[in-house]
Amino acid sequence: MSYERLDKIIASTGRWSRREAKTLVREGRVLVDGAPAAGVEVKVDPEASEILVDNQDLGYRRYSYILLNKPAGLLSATEDNRQETVLDLLSPELRRIGLSPVGRLDKDTEGLLLLTNDGAMAHALLSPKRHVDKVYYAVLSAPADETDRAAFQNGIRLGDFTCLPAQLDITEEPTEVFVTLHEGKFHQIKRMFSSRGKTVLYLRRVAMGPLQLEASLGVGEFRYLSKQEVNKLNTIAQKK
Numbered sequence: 751m752s753y754e755r756l757d758k759i760i761a762s763t764g765r766w767s768r769r770e771a772k773t774l775v776r777e778g779r780v781l782v783d784g785a786p787a788a789g790v791e792v793k794v795d796p797e798a799s800e801i802l803v804d805n806q807d808l809g810y811r812r813y814s815y816i817l818l819n820k821p822a823g824l825l826s827a828t829e830d831n832r833q834e835t836v837l838d839l840l841s842p843e844l845r846r847i848g849l850s851p852v853g854r855l856d857k858d859t860e861g862l863l864l865l866t867n868d869g870a871m872a873h874a875l876l877s878p879k880r881h882v883d884k885v886y887y888a889v890l891s892a893p894a895d896e897t898d899r900a901a902f903q904n905g906i907r908l909g910d911f912t913c914l915p916a917q918l919d920i921t922e923e924p925t926e927v928f929v930t931l932h933e934g935k936f937h938q939i940k941r942m943f944s945s946r947g948k949t950v951l952y953l954r955r956v957a958m959g960p961l962q963l964e965a966s967l968g969v970g971e972f973r974y975l976s977k978q979e980v981n982k983l984n985t986i987a988q989k990k
Contacts, residue, residue, distance in 0.1 A: 759794060899918045
């Protein structure tokens with residue numbers, strides 16, 4: 751069990767501040783297990799108790815996990831004074847609960863981006879020793895071939911590092927490929943293809959570990975992860 755102050759629990763939803771939570775309690779609009787809350791300082795286990803505000807379930811989540819289909823043109827950051835970030839796509843409530851991107855996508859790259867306020871999980875998923883697979887769909891300026899596939903498999907040497915072996919799958923249209931990475935360096939896929947004399951014209955991440963970007967999720971849209979997806983991520987995060 752994990753007990754927390756009632757005002758902190760209410761504020762964690764992003765819908766009210768702690769000061770507003772105090773007003774809700776004072777006005778008798780908060781029920782805990784069917785009884786009016788005695789005060790905001792009361793400690794409650796939010797996962798074991800029923801908390802209602804205006805007779806509606808509080809919708810408490812200890813942590814939130816959101817899969818975003820990132821559009822091009824946005825920074826994978828929590829804030830920036832000059833440019834829009836991926837958090838600008840979220841509701842005001844979600845922007846207040848401390849979500850951060852797990853890793854990053856380049857500004858002009860689209861696709862799957864995980865957002866969470868579970869810092870421990872985010873740190874674990876980004877740990878190099880776990881090598882969480884990331885799959886990208888790319889459109890190239892020139893057709894890929896078997897020599898490119900072999901070079902990716904052997905690990906391409908760039909100026910400042912040597913890439914881990916990567917999987918290159920060439921579709922029936924050889925300018926359209928899928929790349930599976932086990933790491934995530936800055937502009938890595940673009941640099942890998944550039945070393946092969948090809949330019950990446952379009953790039954979209956379609957998978958990360960067990961997470962898949964479904965076609966029904968439009969660009970700029972997002973959804974909460976299912977319990978099964980969260981459990982799979984936790985399994986990865988807990989690996990030694």
